[in-house]
Amino acid sequence: MRAALLTQFGAPLTVREIPDPEAGGGEVLVEVLAASVAPYAAEVFDGKRNYPLVPPVVPGVGGVGRILHVGPDATRLRVGDLVWCDSTVRSRDDTLTPDITLQGWSSRGEGGARLARHLHDGSFAELMRVPTENVFPLPAAAGDGLGSSAVALALAMGAGRVIAPGRNQAALDLLADRFGPRLRPVPLTGDEATDRAAMSAAADGPIDMVIDLLPPSAPSSASRAAAMTVREYGRVVLMGGVGMLGGDDLALPYPWIMRNSITVRGQWMYPRTANVGIIRLLASRALDLAPERVRSFGLDAVNDAIAYAAAHGGPFDRTSLTPSAG
Structure with missing residues (x-):
């Protein structure tokens, strides 16, 4: 697959061919249709924010995609489903104080770093491997500081x-x-x-x-x-x-x-139930995204997308990377 890599802090992202990810048990393989480019992404990639990313890494925090493969523990998700991929990954062996990593973005403590080594790459790629519990079906009419x-x-x-x-x-x-x-x-x-x-x-x-x-x-x-x-x-x-x-x-x-x-x-990030609640608000039209101004960039223009996002971080301005387009 093609992906945008951060090879070192302070350097532009590089688009290249890398091996396809393989989803194991408890994981889903997703074709990434759109990934948000945060207004502060440039500050992450130049090292200013001191995020614990370990290059080389495919960055990108969450995204919208279509399922290509589901594991045997998934009973509702289907190949072809349009889904939201939540980047907030929690360890499965402690329900009270789980370690957390933001897939392709950041982590907390040594436990979070271990999760980040396992789920190293994020959504600035054509394909992404995501834990099953982090994948949420979207309504067919879902729309895009x-x-x-x-x-x-x-x-x-x-x-x-x-x-x-x-x-x-x-x-x-x-x-x-x-x-x-x-x-x-x-x-x-x-x-x-x-x-x-x-x-x-x-x-x-x-x-x-x-x-x-x-x-x-x-x-x-x-x-x-x-x-x-x-x-x-x-x-x-x-x-x-x-x-x-x-x-x-x-x-x-x-x-x-x-x-x-x-x-x-x-509150670092949000509980899993928040994903379902927001999707329901979107489906009911109580949360209207029509006024949002979304500028999309193809994968080859990833560095242009990062620069654009930095210059357009105001209300209702959103920047999107579309790795699988074209």
Whole structure:
């Protein structure tokens, strides 16, 4: 098969012929139709983000494809099915605290590194080997910045109001135009007290939950300003990259957490059930992807795709690699 390889950090990806992957027991072989190219992919491949990829490696985090082969332990999946391949791979020998790797992208700890050595390659290839439990059938009519996706999901799941803080006024205007009065944009000034007051005022009532998806370049003060807007018994979910490349840690006041019974939760990726929930939202049209602007690139243009994604990381801009096209 043809695949795009990261041969060393700081070098362009190279497209070449490599052996086809062979799916073993508990695995599915998928023809990759589309793989997302993250806006920060260039920072991964040049080593800036210090991800634990081990070159040479086929990168790529998840994708949409068609099943070519299923193992004997699959009873519902069929050859030819259109499927979503979740990159969040968990070890099967510990249901309480499984080791995790993001196939073709990242890992956590020595256990995650062992998983990454077994499932080394990701979706920037014509074919991909995926654990059976990471393959989810898509409805036949499935359509093609994390922040705008989180807003769309929150509203589709029934949130009465979503507060979207940010520094990019143009991006905030796009969000407000698409989602209407249930979306309240808040331009950030950089002053914690001012920003916290503005977010609370925009909510026009108690804030139940804050989810933080900020990148490593964001200051911890921005996360703290948002976190401390939640009501008593509120929840703060940390799912971004703040502090991963240095900088101040997130310091939340102990008395505020304790006396307000605040729940602070770290969440690396998501449970398997989230895949099914999102697919159902898509099938019901509660989650509408029509406004998304998707630019697709063939496999030979993988480096162009990476550059394009870096320059087009705003709301509703998506970059896709189509390894099997043509």
